[in-house]
Structures are given as structure tokens and as C-alpha cells.
Amino acid sequence: MNDHLISIPRMATLDREMGLRAEQRQRSLTKPPGSLGRLERLAVTLAMQQRRERPRVDRVQCVLFAADHGVCAEGVSAFPQAVTGQMVANFAGGGAAISVLSRHLDAALSVINVGTIEPLPALPGVQDARVGPGTGNIAREPAMTREQLARSLAAGDAAAESAADNAAELVIGGEMGIGNTTAAAALACALTGALPTDLVGRGTGVDDAGMARKRAAVRLALERHGEGREPLDALASLGGFEIAALAGLMLGCGQRGIAILVDGFIASTAALAAVRAAPDLRPWLHFAHRSAEAGHRHVLGSLEAEPLLNLEMRLGEGSGAAVAVPLLRMACALHDEMASFSDAGVDHGSP
Ligand SMILES: O=C(O)c1ccc[n+]([C@@H]2O[C@H](COP(=O)([O-])O)[C@@H](O)[C@H]2O)c1
Numbered sequence: 170m171n172d173h174l175i176s177i178p179r180m181a182t183l184d185r186e187m188g189l190r191a192e193q194r195q196r197s198l199t200k201p202p203g204s205l206g207r208l209e210r211l212a213v214t215l216a217m218q219q220r221r222e223r224p225r226v227d228r229v230q231c232v233l234f235a236a237d238h239g240v241c242a243e244g245v246s247a248f249p250q251a252v253t254g255q256m257v258a259n260f261a262g263g264g265a266a267i268s269v270l271s272r273h274l275d276a277a278l279s280v281i282n283v284g285t286i287e288p289l290p291a292l293p294g295v296q297d298a299r300v301g302p303g304t305g306n307i308a309r310e311p312a313m314t315r316e317q318l319a320r321s322l323a324a325g326d327a328a329a330e331s332a333a334d335n336a337a338e339l340v341i342g343g344e345m346g347i348g349n350t351t352a353a354a355a356l357a358c359a360l361t362g363a364l365p366t367d368l369v370g371r372g373t374g375v376d377d378a379g380m381a382r383k384r385a386a387v388r389l390a391l392e393r394h395g396e397g398r399e400p401l402d403a404l405a406s407l408g409g410f411e412i413a414a415l416a417g418l419m420l421g422c423g424q425r426g427i428a429i430l431v432d433g434f435i436a437s438t439a440a441l442a443a444v445r446a447a448p449d450l451r452p453w454l455h456f457a458h459r460s461a462e463a464g465h466r467h468v469l470g471s472l473e474a475e476p477l478l479n480l481e482m483r484l485g486e487g488s489g490a491a492v493a494v495p496l497l498r499m500a501c502a503l504h505d506e507m508a509s510f511s512d513a514g515v516d517h518g519s520p
Pocket residue numbers: 245246247248344345346347348349350351371372373374375432433434435436460461462465482483484485486
């Protein structure tokens with residue numbers, strides 16, 4: 170298969186006029202200007218993204234991609250690879266963290282298997298879009314072919330299309346993949362030029378010997394296929410099916426003008442690859458939290474992103490993003506419901 174299979178869509182533009190109106194509204198509300206800090210800027214950005222003066226975050230769509238990683242053969246995770254598929258069943262059964270959070274947020278949750286090592290039995294609420302039986306071991310071979318990359322990106326784009334069909338006001342992309350902090354670290358090194366020591370972290374909780382194996386695996390992967398790659402090549406050589414699907418989801422949301430709330434280290438690395446491929450995606454991204462995974466700080470820095478929360482979470486599966494949704498909702502409620510100075514008969518300050 171050849172390169173023209175993959176075309177990067179054109180991103181929607183923000184509604185600057187609506188931003189001005191939302192800023193004007195913020196100035197009219199009964200508070201010293203700027204006193205609600207980032208909540209004010211959140212409401213204004215959401216207004217520009219949603220093209221309405223009073224944005225809302227009622228309809229939230231959570232999309233969770235799961236896949237396996239050949240690099241697990243290098244002993245890089247604290248958990249066995251079978252956990253990826255087992256957790257898919259747990260997402261479907263409603264017992265995973267993201268299942269609980271989605272219920273509490275009244276958010277829709279879709280789970281998409283883009284590449285567990287074994288096919289999974291049919292489960293309610295789980296879509297089968299397997300691109301392969303896990304990626305190749307990046308320490309030895311490329312993660313995936315260009316065709317597999319195209320199919321992973323397309324799975325993400327299809328999820329963005331269905332979010333648009335459901336009139337989602339915000340999309341959260343989550344991932345599940347034992348070994349994917351190694352893949353994400355290698356990909357982020359290739360995209361930013363950082364060293365493995367900057368980006369390799371403990372993931373699910375590897376010990377020092379596991380950390381040494383992870384660094385060695387990332388070093389080997391970069392030696393073999395990390396040099397001078399354009400973002401999609403780096404994604405194919407070093408990424409994962411779920412990481413590529415997340416990139417496809419974000420690009421699809423940017424194209425359709427849907428705001429995205431980015432989760433932790435792996436999701437942010439997918440965002441970085443997508444932004445490198447389509448810089449105009451960046452204004453559509455909100456960053457939920459700073460993960461405890463060591464490399465996240467560096468990836469966020471490369472995206473010039475200041476996340477909303479720092480709760481020392483490192484779970485993935487969209488959980489950090491889900492936890493930040495109430496902040497976005499409160500930003501919208503304040504923007505919508507506060508009284509203006511004139512309505513409440515409160516005197517303006519002098520500038
Ligand atoms: O989101 C994060 O920042 C994050 C940080 C560390 C681990 N994870 C999750 O843990 C899994 C990968 O960890 P590991 O150690 O197997 O590479 C994968 O399923 C991720 O969702 C997620």
C-alpha cells in the first residue's frame with residue numbers, strides 16, 4: 170500500500186467573533202475581571218470551539234482504544250500482556266475506573282479493540298476493529314505497516330464521525346495497552362529529539378531492572394527506526410494501534426470542529442504526533458492533567474500545554490480527562506448563569 174492512502178484532513182477554524190462576544194460577556198459578570206482565572210479562558214475557548222456564546226459540556230463522548238504491543242517481549246511492563254484484553258472485558262462490564270467515571274458524568278463510553286494479541290469474544294459495547302495481533306516489537310522491527318497505520322487512523326476518524334453524529338460537545342480519547350508507555354516514550358523521543366532517559370518512566374510500576382530494560386528497548390527502537398522521520402512515519406515505526414487511533418480520533422475531531430480533552434502521557438503523545446502532522450489541530454485540544462509518568466511533563470512542554478489538574482494519576486484509559494470534565498462544566502455554568510453588573514445592580518470597578 171502506498172502513502173496516498175493517508176491524507177491529513179484540514180482542521181476547522183475557531184470562531185474568533187464568538188470568542189470576542191464570550192469575552193465581553195465575561196467582563197459583564199459580577200466579579201473582578203480575570204478573577205475566575207483559567208475558568209474564564211476555558212469558557213471563552215469553548216465558545217470559540219462550539220460557535221456559541223454560551224458553550225455547554227453536557228454531551229461527552231469517551232472513546233477508548235485498546236491494543237497490544239510486541240515490545241512487551243523485552244520485559245517492559247509490570248503486568249502481563251493478557252491484561253489488555255481482560256481490561257476490555259472490564260470496561261464493557263462497567264467495573265473499570267473509566268466505566269465508573271463515565272457513568273457519573275453521564276458520558277457515552279465506546280470501547281474499540283484495534284489490536285489485542287488474540288481476538289476477543291463479542292462483548293456488548295465493544296467494537297472489533299482489530300488491525301493486527303498487536304504491533305511488532307519496536308526494539309527489533311517497525312511497529313506496523315503503513316497500511317496498518319492507515320487503518321488505525323481510520324478507526325479513530327470513524328469514532329470522531331460518530332461523535333459528530335451524536336452531537337458530542339466534548340470528546341475524550343482513552344487508551345488501554347500493556348507496554349504502551351514504552352511505545353509512547355520511543356515515539357515522543359523521535360518527535361522531540363529528547364533522550365530515552367527523559368521520557369521513559371515506570372508505567373504500570375516497573376522496578377529499576379524493568380526501567381533499564383525499557384530504556385534499552387527505546388534506545389534500540391530509536392537506533393533502528395527513529396531518525397529524521399516525519400510524524401506519520403514515526404507513528405508507524407514506533408507507535409501502537411491505539412496510539413495511532415487516538416491520533417486519528419483527534420484529527421477527526423479537529424476536522425469536524427469538536428473540542429477534545431486530552432488524557433495522560435500516551436494520549437498526549439498521540440496528540441503530539443497528530444499536531445506535528447496537522448499544526449492547526451492544536452487549538453482544539455484541552456489538556457486535562459499532568460500524569461505521574463515522568464515523560465508527560467516533556468510532552469506537554471512540546472505542546473505548550475498547561476494541564477488543568479495534577480492529581481498524580483497514571484492510569485490512562487481516559488480517566489484523568491474524565492476527572493477534569495466537571496471543571497469544564499463549572500466554567501460553562503459560571504459563564505452562563507452568573508448575573509451581570511447591571512442586572513444585579515452592582516457597581517463596576519474603575520479600570
Ligand atoms: O496515562 C498515563 O499517563 C499512563 C501512565 C502510565 C500507565 N498508563 C497505563 O498503563 C498501561 C501501560 O503501562 P506499561 O507499564 O504496561 O507500559 C496502559 O494501559 C496505560 O493506559 C497510563
